[in-house]
Amino acid sequence: MNVDRRGHLNKYLPFSLVDGPGNRFVLFLQGCNFDCVVCHNPYTIDECNGCNxxxxxxxxxxxxxxxxxxxxxxxxxxxxxxxxxxxCPIDSTPLSSYVTVGDMLDKIRPTAPFLSGITVSGGEATLQPEFIRDLFAAIKNDPDLNHLTTLVDSNGSAAPAVWDMLAPVMDGAMIDLKALDADTHLRMTAQANGSVLASIRYLAGLDLLHEVRLLIAPGLNDSIETASKTADWLRTIDESLTLKIIGFRKNGTRPVASHIVEPDAEMLTGIANTYRAAGFSDVLII
Known part of the structure; x- marks a missing residue:
């Protein structure tokens, strides 16, 4: 554990009710290895190149x-x-900064009695695994903070070695699954989905898969057939998984997503019911 370990931070939220269970302190790390068409915080993707x-x-x-x-x-x-x-021409921000684990502990400590836990998101959090490991380890070893649960919100691209590094200090991971179909996933993220599928299965085996997040973008991955095939695959892992159905929202997205409409409640309910019919009881719509 190194409290001087530095991480590249986009921003933090002292209170959030949508980034895991309860009231959470959330860190959004800078940098991502996916280029999602539907990204709602694209300024976290790249690092400022000083173009000014x-x-x-x-x-x-x-x-x-x-x-x-x-x-x-x-x-x-x-x-x-x-x-x-x-x-910004490269999906970045001049407002990101480098912080230490100690810096973040100082930010967390004043409100810790009112928090349920800490979530590290991004960008892609697992691109900075040593920072997450040392932050979570410091929290677990601090008597004033060790009541806080520690979660990672990830696109699932990390290798098993990264999850093994985080497992001793991480209470769970929330994994985004944009698409089970390889071509659709490539079209949505510019990356293959093999590592994502592997991470979901691997984390479930470690009992560290807190939830699978399924973003629904009409015209890309919204069909009932897609949901049914995804449900069949997830059922091979564990029918008790928590699934979160998330409707695409235009807020914060880039022009490349301007043609995508927001799904209505009927569409999201139909997709959620497909998962329920497949045997999943813990299915939430947000």
Whole structure:
């Protein structure tokens, strides 16, 4: 455990009710190895390359040319208008920062009595496994924090060795399954899904699969046939899995997703009922 271990942080939320059970402190790490068409936080994908396009366009003059490879940020002047994110040509942000495990413990500690747990998301959290391991280990070894559950929200791309590294200090993982069909997954994420399917099965075997998240994007993966085939595959792992049906939302997405409509309640209910009919009882719609 190294409290000086650094991680690349996009932002954190001191309270969240949608990133795992209960009231959670959530870290969104910077960097992702998928390029999802439906991504609702694309500014977490890449690392700022210091092009400085955003500096002159910031209406609050919160950005200045820095001495490093990215602009310096005056957080007191920043009004979170998101213009720097909107104009970024590489799906990044000048607002990300490097933090240590100790830094995050200091952020968590004041509200710990009111929290249920910690979730590390992204971007793709498992691209920084050592940071997660040391953060979770520090939480588990701190008498004021060890009541907090520790979860990872992941696209499932991590190798078994990464999950083995995290397993001793992680209470569970929430895995996004965009598509069971390989071609559909490639079209949605620009990556193959073999590692995702392997992670779901591997984590279930470790009893660390908290839930499988199924994002529904009309025109891409919304058919009842798709749901039925996915249910058949998941049933080979465990019918007691928690499944979360998540409707695509346009908020925060890139122009590449402009043609995708938001699913209505009837569509999501029909898909959820397909999983229930296949034997899954713990199916939630959000």
């Amino acid at each position: 396009i955003c500096v002159d366009l910031c209406p609050d003059s919160a950005l200045t040319l820095g001495t490093s490879t990215k602009p310096d940020v005056n957080h007191f002047a920043c009004t979170d208008c998101d213009i720097c994110i909107e104009v």
